[in-house]
Amino acid sequence: MYLTKAQFITQNSFEGAFIIGVNTEMALVLDNEFLESGSKIILEQNSSLELIIIQDKNSQNIAYRILQKKNSRLKVFVITSSKNCNLQILQEATEANASFELFGISFNLATSSSTIDLQSLIKQPNCDINIVFNNTIAGSAKCNFSGIVNISKNAQNANVHLVNKNLLLSDNCKINSKPILQIFNPNVKAKHAATTGFLKDKELIYLQSRGLTKERASKILVQAFNQQIINKLNIICFRDRFNQILNQNG
C-alpha cells in the first residue's frame, strides 16, 4: 500500500513547493507521471518521505530540489530505462540531523545518451547521506554520471557514503563517472567509490556450466548486479515493478 500525493502533500502556491508536514510519514510514487521539472519538495521537521521514481516509458526530464529540515528522513529509489534520460536531484540538508538515502538503477541501451546528476549539500551537523547508484550500459549508449556531496564548514559529524557502480555490456558503450566529495569540515566521516567493469568471465562460465546459455547467464548477472538495490525497497509491491523493468532491460 502507498498513499497518493493528494492524501499527504500540500502544495504551497507561493513557493511552488510540495511540503511534507511536521511529523508526517509518507510515500510518493512517481511511475512515469512526474512532478513538474524544477519542483521543490520540502521535508519539515521530523517528517519522513520515501520517494519512488520509475521512468521506463518516456524520457521526460526530471529535476527536483529537495530541502530537508531538522530530523527529517528521506529515502529515494530511482529506476530509469528510458532513452536519453536526464535526471537531476538536488538535496539540501538545511537543518541538523537529517538523513538522506538514494538508491538508483539506470539502464542505458542501444544509442541512448543519459545524464544523471545527484547533488547533496549538507549545511548543518549530524547528517547521514548514503548514495548508491548503478548504471548498466550497453550497445553504443553513453552515460554521464555525476554525484557530488558537499559538506559545509558547519556540518560536523556528517556521515557520508557515495558509491557509483557501472556495468558495461559492450565494447562501444561509454560511462563518464564523477563521484565527488567536497569537504569543508575536518570532523566528518566520508567515503566515496566508483567501479566500472564488464561481466566477469569466471561468473559467466560458472553459470554456463550449469546449463544456462551465455545470453541467459549475462541477463542473470545483470539482474544480480542490480538486485541488491531492489532489495532495499521497503514497499514490497514495488520490488515487482522494479524487477519487471530489470527483466525487460537486463
Add this chain to the structure above:
Amino acid sequence: MMLNISHLSVAFENKEILSNLELGIESGKIYILMGPNGSGKSTLAQVLAGNPKFKVTSGQIQYQPHSENLNLLEQTPDQRSLNGIFTSFQEPVEIAGIKVVTFLKEILKNRKAQDSKKFLSKLKTLQQELKLEANFYLRDLNSGLSGGQKKKLELLQMLMLEPTLAILDEIDSGLDVDALKLVSKHIQNYLSQDRSIVIITHNTDILKFIKPDRILVLIQGKIVAHGDVKLAKQIQKNGFKQFID
C-alpha cells in the same frame, strides 16, 4: 567408454598445460585423478566444462552418454551441461544478488519437468542430509559461505541436476573430517551403472571413505600412472616425486 580423450593438448595464455593427454572414462566407475599442484588437473576439468580461456590446440574428446556419440569440443558449455556433464569448481564463484533457491530453479528449468512441490521437497531433504543451515537457500549464491559450505553446495547442485558424468574438482578441500565423510557417502551413493564420477584431488584422505575403481596420476599434463587403490597408498607413502623425471 563414456568419455574418450585422445591426443589432447591444451594451452593457457600460450603455455601448454595438457600435453597429448590420453584418458578413457568408463560408465559405472569412480576415478580419482591425482597429481601435484600445477599438474593440469583443474585445467582438464575446465576444458571438459568448456571454459574458453583454455585453448585446445589438438586432440579430441568423444562423449557417449547413453547411446549418443558427441564431439564434446563442438559443444558450448551449456550444451555439455544439458547433455549430462557436471563440473564442480575448485573455487565456486560468489554471486551476490542471486538467491540459491532462485539459481537452482533456473538451472533446472531447461531440464526434465519437475513440479515445485517435488523440487522443494528434494531441496529440503538434501539440506538436511548435507547438514546445511535451514535457510541456506535464501542466501546469495556462494556469498559469505565457508569453504566447506561452498563444496556442499556444489555437491547439492550435482545431486539436483543428476548428471551422467560428474567431475568434482577438489570437492574434498575445506571439509572437516565429518563433512568429508558425509560428502564422500553421497558421492559413493550417487554412482550407478550409467554414471561416472571423476574426483580431482591432491591428497588421499577422501580414499578413507570412497572406493575408487581407478587411480590416475597426472604430472606435467600427462597421465603417467594408473592403477587401483594400491597406487594411492604408494603415493601416500612416497609422494609424487617417484613419477617425476
